[in-house]
Amino acid sequence: MLTVHPSIILGSYLWDEERLPRDEFDIRMGAIREAMAERGWAGVLLYGDAREHGSLAWFTNFIPRMRWAMALIPAKGEPRLLASMSSRDIPAMRTMTWVPDVKTGWEWRWFDEWLATLGEGGTLGAIGLDLMTPLLFGSVEKSLGDRFRLEPGDDIVEAARATHRPREIAILREAADIARAAAAALREAWERGDDIETAALAGERMARQRAVHDVRTLVSRDGGRTFEPYAARFEDRPQHLLAYVAVKYLGCWADAYVESGAPQSLRGPVKAALDGLIAGMQAGAPVAGLAQAAQAQLGAPLHPALTGLFGRRIGLSLSEGGEIGAGREGLVQANTVYALQAGVLDPAQGGGIASALVLTRMQGEPEVLLRSDEVSK
Amino acid sequence: MARQNERAAQAAAWLGEEGLDGLLVFNDGQNSFLDSNAVYVMSGVRPIGESAVVIARDGGSTLIVTPSWDGERARALSTTHRTLAVDDLVKALGEVLAREGLAGAKLAVCALVKQSRALARGVEALLAAPPRHVDWLASHLARVRNADELAAARKAVWIAERGYERLMEAARPGVREFELAADIYTYMKGLGAEDNFLLMSASQHNLAVRAAGRRILQEGDIILGEITPCYKGQFVQICRTTVIGRPTQILHDKYKLLQEAMRRGMDAAVPGATMAQVTEAMNDCFRAAGYGDYCRPPYMRVRGHGLGVTSDRPGDLTDTSEVRLEEGMVFVMHPNQYIPETGYLMCGETVVISHNGAISLSDVDASLDSVAA
Numbered sequence: 001m002l003t004v005h006p007s008i009i010l011g012s013y014l015w016d017e018e019r020l021p022r023d024e025f026d027i028r029m030g031a032i033r034e035a036m037a038e039r040g041w042a043g044v045l046l047y048g049d050a051r052e053h054g055s056l057a058w059f060t061n062f063i064p065r066m067r068w069a070m071a072l073i074p075a076k077g078e079p080r081l082l083a084s085m086s087s088r089d090i091p092a093m094r095t096m097t098w099v100p101d102v103k104t105g106w107e108w109r110w111f112d113e114w115l116a117t118l119g120e121g122g123t124l125g126a127i128g129l130d131l132m133t134p135l136l137f138g139s140v141e142k143s144l145g146d147r148f149r150l151e152p153g154d155d156i157v158e159a160a161r162a163t164h165r166p167r168e169i170a171i172l173r174e175a176a177d178i179a180r181a182a183a184a185a186l187r188e189a190w191e192r193g194d195d196i197e198t199a200a201l202a203g204e205r206m207a208r209q210r211a212v213h214d215v216r217t218l219v220s221r222d223g224g225r226t227f228e229p230y231a232a233r234f235e236d237r238p239q240h241l242l243a244y245v246a247v248k249y250l251g252c253w254a255d256a257y258v259e260s261g262a263p264q265s266l267r268g269p270v271k272a273a274l275d276g277l278i279a280g281m282q283a284g285a286p287v288a289g290l291a292q293a294a295q296a297q298l299g300a301p302l303h304p305a306l307t308g309l310f311g312r313r314i315g316l317s318l319s320e321g322g323e324i325g326a327g328r329e330g331l332v333q334a335n336t337v338y339a340l341q342a343g344v345l346d347p348a349q350g351g352g353i354a355s356a357l358v359l360t361r362m363q364g365e366p367e368v369l370l371r372s373d374e375v376s377k
Numbered sequence: 378m379a380r381q382n383e384r385a386a387q388a389a390a391w392l393g394e395e396g397l398d399g400l401l402v403f404n405d406g407q408n409s410f411l412d413s414n415a416v417y418v419m420s421g422v423r424p425i426g427e428s429a430v431v432i433a434r435d436g437g438s439t440l441i442v443t444p445s446w447d448g449e450r451a452r453a454l455s456t457t458h459r460t461l462a463v464d465d466l467v468k469a470l471g472e473v474l475a476r477e478g479l480a481g482a483k484l485a486v487c488a489l490v491k492q493s494r495a496l497a498r499g500v501e502a503l504l505a506a507p508p509r510h511v512d513w514l515a516s517h518l519a520r521v522r523n524a525d526e527l528a529a530a531r532k533a534v535w536i537a538e539r540g541y542e543r544l545m546e547a548a549r550p551g552v553r554e555f556e557l558a559a560d561i562y563t564y565m566k567g568l569g570a571e572d573n574f575l576l577m578s579a580s581q582h583n584l585a586v587r588a589a590g591r592r593i594l595q596e597g598d599i600i601l602g603e604i605t606p607c608y609k610g611q612f613v614q615i616c617r618t619t620v621i622g623r624p625t626q627i628l629h630d631k632y633k634l635l636q637e638a639m640r641r642g643m644d645a646a647v648p649g650a651t652m653a654q655v656t657e658a659m660n661d662c663f664r665a666a667g668y669g670d671y672c673r674p675p676y677m678r679v680r681g682h683g684l685g686v687t688s689d690r691p692g693d694l695t696d697t698s699e700v701r702l703e704e705g706m707v708f709v710m711h712p713n714q715y716i717p718e719t720g721y722l723m724c725g726e727t728v729v730i731s732h733n734g735a736i737s738l739s740d741v742d743a744s745l746d747s748v749a750a
Contacts, residue, residue, distance in 0.1 A: 007572050007685075012591045088678045089587075133494070204566070209560075228450045230566070232567075232568075
């Protein structure tokens, strides 16, 4: 769920070679190397920024804590990473990636120098360049001149990231554990009598103490009708608790809704819809059919805060595609972590939402990594 | 009835002076403590997602936020005449331009070049003629804090100082950097800080300040803290240096150099002075002590800078900036410096410019502090 973006990502952020060894990235980079060979590209430009960096992180482990970064990947040889940080900060940036050659993006000569190593000209694959600002893209275009042309390469990333790799899944499991702990801390604070923002802060504190990069919370001040980001008002204690917490651990997101004290008339259909969704998450199942079945279980319109979606893939981005909603195309992927959600809004009773993180398998029902009603009472 | 937004009114007056019909300002929901958020300046709302404010020459204004479910919050906070909450910004913007009679009009845009290319392409496709880019406008109009903003900045500095006190209480050998950062970050959030650009790291010989990592604090470590809470849209910053155990004499001596540079910089920061003059006043201190070669990256970055989200003016304190200071400007001054004998040290305060020079908003300015080992 979209929340206010913080000004910096905190927490432990070093490249953890024991969790994600260099050979893991060699395998991942294989997808790009293969595409370069097939398409005759001289290199690839891979862009990410503080707001969206899933693909950049997947290939390089680098997460821009602020501003942007770009991997410059030649057809032969090691890549270079440009990070939009001062030269003072580059030693710290080098600890965040396996890429040995990290340079400041504030000195554009490092881009031009890399480009010169590619020879007289050719075609470059462009990944994530639609996220780039026109200002930065102008610098890229100027350097490319008429010697190099760009060809879209986002399809390579989509194919490579369509399922989660084992090491990714291991981190997502840990992220789910931290999200569970944060949700529990939030609910416990609420049940002790704290206002909703003090409770949200208790959840955030729990997650940050476990070295997460980022925590996002949303609270409902009106019993689940609407959601708002943290505003430090410390005065709202609605008739029941409904909040959202997302944590990012070693680059991977996990999220959960937290509910306490909602009337059974809200909980019942929401639980039934979530049960149905989880049972239906079998590889190859059409997502539109899942959404239709969940909608029937709810017996009321989906909560508007869920923007028409019963779920999506989650990982290095809060939303990695694979949306489950009415009219959506596509099939459930195996070996992938999905964030599922179901909720209703009743004008008199307020709102209720439940969520789950599930890992799909090649066959059969998925493994449930986290269910919000595990931590809700 | 919208509350008065002086910057939006000034923008409308500027449109009239320039013979333009309307202004479109943008933000993508990303917050930077170093950059103006043009949508916040013109509406009072820090958006969650892609957003825009449309200001007509007659002063009429419309805020468009995404996602659609953020409408209630946006309407409660916005100073614009109308507020829309949608899931497709470009489509809604097209509708607003048509309704306001601005579809074929002479328009200016602010901060569109800071958005994604995908959004910029969508917006440009709506416009009949290339717009005038005025990316400087929002930060220029908000360059001097108003009374409410200054009061919020003072409160933010109060929060930062409490955060530093908390750091002094909690820092001890055996604690990991991220645990300490988590504690002071959430503590300041509990005091009202809605955001915090917190850098905090420790080593026996720091090369620079970093974000907190897994490093375990040890006796003799020098903790660097760049504590940067945001309160009601006002980022502030204090820079502190704390030793675990007893600081060495050389550390005391070198830290005095930073304090002296800070004093000289504050004295030089009078209305009309350029940022370069203030920077040189600080650099002169280091040069006199034999550290002239270190007054450049990677041994330091800048001697201070403006603070978002309202206005990043007066920009970076560098020896090339010809920006002139004005009374009421708020920014951080920090002669943070790598010194070969001690490593990187930090000393800085958020200041407001008065006719006599810079006034620190802190109750207690930076000194070399220590905690028990």
